[in-house]
Amino acid sequence: MKKRFSIIEIIKKFYLFIVLLFLYMPIITMVVLSFNSSKSRAKWGGFSFAWYKAMIEDRYIMGALYNTLLIALISSIAATIIGLIASIGIYNLKKIPKSIFMSVTNIPMVNADIVTGISLMMFFVAFGISLGFNTILLSHITFSIPYVILAILPKFRDMKQNIVDAALDLGATPVQAFFKVVIPEIMPGIVSGFLIAFTMSLDDFIITYFTKGAGMHTISTLVYSQTKRGINPSMYALSSVIFGSVLLILVISNFVSRAKEEV
Numbered sequence: 001m002k003k004r005f006s007i008i009e010i011i012k013k014f015y016l017f018i019v020l021l022f023l024y025m026p027i028i029t030m031v032v033l034s035f036n037s038s039k040s041r042a043k044w045g046g047f048s049f050a051w052y053k054a055m056i057e058d059r060y061i062m063g064a065l066y067n068t069l070l071i072a073l074i075s076s077i078a079a080t081i082i083g084l085i086a087s088i089g090i091y092n093l094k095k096i097p098k099s100i101f102m103s104v105t106n107i108p109m110v111n112a113d114i115v116t117g118i119s120l121m122m123f124f125v126a127f128g129i130s131l132g133f134n135t136i137l138l139s140h141i142t143f144s145i146p147y148v149i150l151a152i153l154p155k156f157r158d159m160k161q162n163i164v165d166a167a168l169d170l171g172a173t174p175v176q177a178f179f180k181v182v183i184p185e186i187m188p189g190i191v192s193g194f195l196i197a198f199t200m201s202l203d204d205f206i207i208t209y210f211t212k213g214a215g216m217h218t219i220s221t222l223v224y225s226q227t228k229r230g231i232n233p234s235m236y237a238l239s240s241v242i243f244g245s246v247l248l249i250l251v252i253s254n255f256v257s258r259a260k261e262e263v
Helices: 002-033 050-057 059-091 095-110 113-126 133-158 161-169 174-203 206-211 219-226 234-262
Strands: none
Touching: 002 234, 050 059, 050 234, 059 095, 059 133, 059 174, 059 219, 059 234, 095 133, 113 133, 113 206, 133 174, 133 206, 161 174, 206 219, 219 234
Protein backbone atom coordinates (compact mmCIF):
# COMPACT_ATOMS: atom_id res chain seq x y z
CA MET A 1 0.00 0.00 0.00
CA LYS A 2 2.82 2.36 0.91
CA LYS A 3 4.66 1.51 -2.32
CA ARG A 4 1.51 2.14 -4.35
CA PHE A 5 0.99 5.47 -2.63
CA SER A 6 4.55 6.54 -3.46
CA ILE A 7 4.05 5.62 -7.15
CA ILE A 8 0.89 7.77 -7.29
CA GLU A 9 2.79 10.67 -5.75
CA ILE A 10 5.57 10.31 -8.32
CA ILE A 11 3.00 10.29 -11.16
CA LYS A 12 1.35 13.43 -9.76
CA LYS A 13 4.67 15.25 -9.50
CA PHE A 14 5.67 14.16 -13.00
CA TYR A 15 2.33 15.38 -14.38
CA LEU A 16 2.80 18.73 -12.63
CA PHE A 17 6.30 18.99 -14.06
CA ILE A 18 5.00 18.35 -17.61
CA VAL A 19 2.29 21.01 -17.21
CA LEU A 20 4.78 23.58 -15.90
CA LEU A 21 7.19 22.65 -18.69
CA PHE A 22 4.57 23.35 -21.36
CA LEU A 23 3.60 26.62 -19.67
CA TYR A 24 7.07 28.05 -19.17
CA MET A 25 9.23 26.47 -21.88
CA PRO A 26 8.18 29.07 -24.49
CA ILE A 27 9.07 31.87 -22.06
CA ILE A 28 12.41 30.25 -21.22
CA THR A 29 13.11 29.86 -24.95
CA MET A 30 12.32 33.53 -25.54
CA VAL A 31 14.63 34.63 -22.71
CA VAL A 32 17.47 32.44 -24.04
CA LEU A 33 17.02 33.81 -27.57
CA SER A 34 17.15 37.37 -26.25
CA PHE A 35 20.81 36.70 -25.36
CA ASN A 36 21.61 35.05 -28.70
CA SER A 37 23.96 37.20 -30.78
CA SER A 38 22.64 35.59 -33.97
CA LYS A 39 19.37 36.66 -35.61
CA SER A 40 18.61 33.03 -36.40
CA ARG A 41 16.32 31.28 -33.93
CA ALA A 42 17.77 27.90 -34.95
CA LYS A 43 21.44 28.76 -34.42
CA TRP A 44 23.24 29.85 -31.28
CA GLY A 45 25.76 32.57 -32.12
CA GLY A 46 27.05 33.21 -28.63
CA PHE A 47 25.97 35.07 -25.51
CA SER A 48 25.39 38.79 -26.05
CA PHE A 49 23.46 41.82 -24.72
CA ALA A 50 23.30 43.27 -28.24
CA TRP A 51 19.51 42.93 -28.55
CA TYR A 52 18.97 44.67 -25.22
CA LYS A 53 21.11 47.56 -26.43
CA ALA A 54 19.26 47.59 -29.75
CA MET A 55 15.95 47.60 -27.87
CA ILE A 56 16.90 50.73 -25.91
CA GLU A 57 18.13 52.48 -29.06
CA ASP A 58 15.05 51.58 -31.14
CA ARG A 59 12.67 54.55 -30.97
CA TYR A 60 9.73 52.50 -32.30
CA ILE A 61 10.03 49.92 -29.53
CA MET A 62 10.54 52.56 -26.84
CA GLY A 63 7.62 54.57 -28.23
CA ALA A 64 5.36 51.51 -28.19
CA LEU A 65 6.47 50.67 -24.64
CA TYR A 66 5.80 54.25 -23.50
CA ASN A 67 2.32 54.21 -25.10
CA THR A 68 1.52 50.82 -23.59
CA LEU A 69 2.53 51.74 -20.04
CA LEU A 70 0.95 55.21 -20.15
CA ILE A 71 -2.36 53.92 -21.52
CA ALA A 72 -2.38 51.04 -19.01
CA LEU A 73 -1.69 53.37 -16.07
CA ILE A 74 -4.20 56.10 -16.98
CA SER A 75 -6.93 53.67 -18.05
CA SER A 76 -6.58 51.52 -14.93
CA ILE A 77 -6.74 54.55 -12.61
CA ALA A 78 -9.79 55.95 -14.46
CA ALA A 79 -11.49 52.53 -14.59
CA THR A 80 -10.86 51.99 -10.87
CA ILE A 81 -12.42 55.34 -9.93
CA ILE A 82 -15.44 54.83 -12.22
CA GLY A 83 -15.79 51.20 -11.13
CA LEU A 84 -15.71 52.22 -7.46
CA ILE A 85 -18.49 54.79 -7.99
CA ALA A 86 -20.50 52.27 -10.02
CA SER A 87 -20.05 49.61 -7.33
CA ILE A 88 -21.41 51.98 -4.68
CA GLY A 89 -24.45 52.69 -6.85
CA ILE A 90 -25.11 49.02 -7.68
CA TYR A 91 -24.65 47.95 -4.05
CA ASN A 92 -27.35 50.38 -2.88
CA LEU A 93 -29.90 49.30 -5.50
CA LYS A 94 -32.80 47.00 -4.76
CA LYS A 95 -32.65 43.34 -5.74
CA ILE A 96 -34.28 43.43 -9.21
CA PRO A 97 -32.54 46.63 -10.50
CA LYS A 98 -29.26 45.31 -9.09
CA SER A 99 -29.64 42.05 -11.05
CA ILE A 100 -30.40 43.99 -14.23
CA PHE A 101 -27.38 46.29 -13.79
CA MET A 102 -25.08 43.36 -12.99
CA SER A 103 -26.25 41.52 -16.11
CA VAL A 104 -25.57 44.61 -18.24
CA THR A 105 -22.17 45.06 -16.56
CA ASN A 106 -21.17 41.46 -17.26
CA ILE A 107 -21.96 41.64 -21.00
CA PRO A 108 -18.57 43.22 -22.01
CA MET A 109 -16.71 40.44 -20.19
CA VAL A 110 -18.46 37.60 -22.04
CA ASN A 111 -18.67 39.48 -25.34
CA ALA A 112 -16.05 38.65 -27.98
CA ASP A 113 -13.18 41.14 -28.07
CA ILE A 114 -13.44 41.48 -31.83
CA VAL A 115 -17.11 42.55 -31.51
CA THR A 116 -16.19 45.11 -28.85
CA GLY A 117 -13.26 46.39 -30.91
CA ILE A 118 -15.28 46.80 -34.11
CA SER A 119 -18.17 48.41 -32.21
CA LEU A 120 -15.89 50.97 -30.56
CA MET A 121 -14.16 51.71 -33.87
CA MET A 122 -17.52 52.31 -35.59
CA PHE A 123 -18.66 54.48 -32.68
CA PHE A 124 -15.59 56.71 -32.88
CA VAL A 125 -15.79 56.96 -36.68
CA ALA A 126 -19.53 57.77 -36.56
CA PHE A 127 -18.88 60.72 -34.26
CA GLY A 128 -15.91 61.93 -36.26
CA ILE A 129 -13.34 61.10 -33.58
CA SER A 130 -9.85 60.53 -35.03
CA LEU A 131 -8.40 57.15 -34.08
CA GLY A 132 -5.24 57.36 -32.01
CA PHE A 133 -4.00 57.56 -28.44
CA ASN A 134 -7.24 58.99 -27.02
CA THR A 135 -9.48 56.37 -28.64
CA ILE A 136 -7.29 53.53 -27.33
CA LEU A 137 -7.40 55.10 -23.87
CA LEU A 138 -11.20 55.42 -23.90
CA SER A 139 -11.54 51.85 -25.19
CA HIS A 140 -9.32 50.44 -22.45
CA ILE A 141 -11.24 52.34 -19.78
CA THR A 142 -14.50 50.99 -21.22
CA PHE A 143 -13.58 47.29 -21.20
CA SER A 144 -11.75 47.50 -17.85
CA ILE A 145 -14.65 48.92 -15.80
CA PRO A 146 -16.65 45.64 -15.55
CA TYR A 147 -13.59 43.82 -14.16
CA VAL A 148 -13.09 46.53 -11.54
CA ILE A 149 -16.75 46.30 -10.50
CA LEU A 150 -16.44 42.52 -10.28
CA ALA A 151 -13.44 42.93 -7.94
CA ILE A 152 -14.86 45.69 -5.70
CA LEU A 153 -18.55 44.76 -5.34
CA PRO A 154 -17.97 41.54 -3.31
CA LYS A 155 -15.99 43.61 -0.77
CA PHE A 156 -19.06 45.78 -0.21
CA ARG A 157 -21.11 42.64 0.40
CA ASP A 158 -18.56 41.32 2.92
CA MET A 159 -18.35 44.65 4.77
CA LYS A 160 -20.38 44.91 7.97
CA GLN A 161 -22.82 47.80 7.83
CA ASN A 162 -22.67 48.35 11.60
CA ILE A 163 -19.10 49.73 11.40
CA VAL A 164 -20.36 52.53 9.15
CA ASP A 165 -23.26 53.18 11.51
CA ALA A 166 -20.84 53.21 14.45
CA ALA A 167 -18.65 55.81 12.72
CA LEU A 168 -21.71 58.01 12.08
CA ASP A 169 -22.87 57.62 15.70
CA LEU A 170 -19.42 58.71 16.90
CA GLY A 171 -19.72 61.99 15.02
CA ALA A 172 -18.17 61.27 11.63
CA THR A 173 -19.79 62.84 8.60
CA PRO A 174 -20.86 60.53 5.73
CA VAL A 175 -17.81 61.67 3.73
CA GLN A 176 -15.46 60.98 6.66
CA ALA A 177 -17.07 57.58 7.24
CA PHE A 178 -16.63 56.73 3.58
CA PHE A 179 -12.93 57.63 3.37
CA LYS A 180 -11.89 56.46 6.87
CA VAL A 181 -14.06 53.36 7.26
CA VAL A 182 -15.47 52.14 3.94
CA ILE A 183 -12.38 52.69 1.76
CA PRO A 184 -10.00 50.81 4.13
CA GLU A 185 -12.48 47.92 4.30
CA ILE A 186 -12.77 47.54 0.52
CA MET A 187 -9.14 48.47 -0.27
CA PRO A 188 -8.14 44.87 -1.22
CA GLY A 189 -10.89 44.92 -3.85
CA ILE A 190 -9.79 48.33 -5.14
CA VAL A 191 -6.18 47.16 -5.46
CA SER A 192 -7.27 43.92 -7.15
CA GLY A 193 -9.48 45.86 -9.56
CA PHE A 194 -6.66 48.24 -10.42
CA LEU A 195 -4.19 45.40 -11.04
CA ILE A 196 -6.69 43.49 -13.20
CA ALA A 197 -7.43 46.63 -15.25
CA PHE A 198 -3.70 47.34 -15.62
CA THR A 199 -2.98 43.77 -16.70
CA MET A 200 -5.92 43.68 -19.13
CA SER A 201 -4.73 46.92 -20.73
CA LEU A 202 -1.13 45.68 -21.08
CA ASP A 203 -2.30 42.40 -22.57
CA ASP A 204 -4.94 43.71 -24.99
CA PHE A 205 -4.40 43.44 -28.72
CA ILE A 206 -7.71 43.04 -30.59
CA ILE A 207 -9.52 46.13 -29.24
CA THR A 208 -6.33 48.19 -29.48
CA TYR A 209 -5.80 47.08 -33.09
CA PHE A 210 -9.24 48.34 -34.17
CA THR A 211 -9.05 51.65 -32.30
CA LYS A 212 -5.40 52.68 -32.66
CA GLY A 213 -5.34 54.50 -36.00
CA ALA A 214 -2.40 54.77 -38.40
CA GLY A 215 1.09 55.31 -36.98
CA MET A 216 0.05 54.54 -33.40
CA HIS A 217 1.47 51.42 -31.77
CA THR A 218 1.46 49.59 -28.47
CA ILE A 219 3.73 46.61 -27.83
CA SER A 220 1.14 44.06 -28.99
CA THR A 221 0.34 45.87 -32.26
CA LEU A 222 4.03 46.50 -32.94
CA VAL A 223 4.80 42.79 -32.62
CA TYR A 224 1.90 41.97 -34.95
CA SER A 225 3.15 44.48 -37.53
CA GLN A 226 6.52 42.68 -37.57
CA THR A 227 5.15 39.18 -38.14
CA LYS A 228 5.07 39.57 -41.95
CA ARG A 229 8.76 40.44 -42.28
CA GLY A 230 10.03 38.63 -39.19
CA ILE A 231 10.04 39.65 -35.57
CA ASN A 232 13.02 41.74 -34.50
CA PRO A 233 15.00 39.89 -31.79
CA SER A 234 14.90 43.16 -29.81
CA MET A 235 11.28 42.22 -29.05
CA TYR A 236 12.56 39.09 -27.29
CA ALA A 237 14.65 41.36 -25.09
CA LEU A 238 11.68 43.63 -24.35
CA SER A 239 9.43 40.66 -23.56
CA SER A 240 12.12 39.23 -21.27
CA VAL A 241 12.39 42.54 -19.42
CA ILE A 242 8.61 42.66 -18.94
CA PHE A 243 8.52 39.04 -17.75
CA GLY A 244 11.41 39.67 -15.36
CA SER A 245 9.73 42.79 -13.97
CA VAL A 246 6.45 40.94 -13.37
CA LEU A 247 8.29 38.03 -11.74
CA LEU A 248 10.20 40.41 -9.46
CA ILE A 249 7.00 42.19 -8.41
CA LEU A 250 5.32 38.87 -7.61
CA VAL A 251 8.29 37.68 -5.54
CA ILE A 252 8.44 40.95 -3.59
CA SER A 253 4.67 40.96 -2.98
CA ASN A 254 4.80 37.36 -1.72
CA PHE A 255 7.62 38.19 0.68
CA VAL A 256 5.75 41.27 1.93
CA SER A 257 2.53 39.26 2.43
CA ARG A 258 4.41 36.53 4.28
CA ALA A 259 6.16 39.11 6.49
CA LYS A 260 2.79 40.67 7.39
CA GLU A 261 1.34 37.26 8.27
CA GLU A 262 4.29 36.48 10.56
CA VAL A 263 3.88 39.84 12.33
